[in-house]
Amino acid sequence: MKNINKKDLSALSGVSVENIEAIFTHIALAISKKDNVFVSSFGTFSSVIQKGRSGTIPGTDKKYSTNDKMVPKFKAAKGLKDFISK
Numbered sequence: 001m002k003n004i005n006k007k008d009l010s011a012l013s014g015v016s017v018e019n020i021e022a023i024f025t026h027i028a029l030a031i032s033k034k035d036n037v038f039v040s041s042f043g044t045f046s047s048v049i050q051k052g053r054s055g056t057i058p059g060t061d062k063k064y065s066t067n068d069k070m071v072p073k074f075k076a077a078k079g080l081k082d083f084i085s086k
Contacts, residue, residue, distance in 0.1 A: 031072055041079030048073050 006024075010017045027045050030037050037045040047070050054065040 032070070034070075039077075041077055043074055043076040043080055046073045046075070047071065 004012075006017050006020050009015070009020055013020075027037050031045050031047040034047055039045075050069050050071045052066045052068045054063065056063055
């Protein structure tokens with residue numbers, strides 16, 4: 001298993017690192033505005049609200065709570081799922 005970074009993607013695709021960064025920046029900006037980004041045969045990037053939680057810290061019995069927050073979500077397309085399962 002190998003981790004691939006932006007520099008590796010640039011070398012593999014022939015696209016500059018700056019262009020790859022621009023793509024990811026535009027995806028992040030879109031989902032921060034609650035827009036969905038659909039990439040055909042790859043998947044959909046979106047954002048959802050994760051509800052705040054409350055609980056107790058074990059051993060101290062101190063109560064804590066967290067606020068609601070927006071988190072990124074990715075749903076793989078059928079084309080990507082089929083490609084990976086080969």
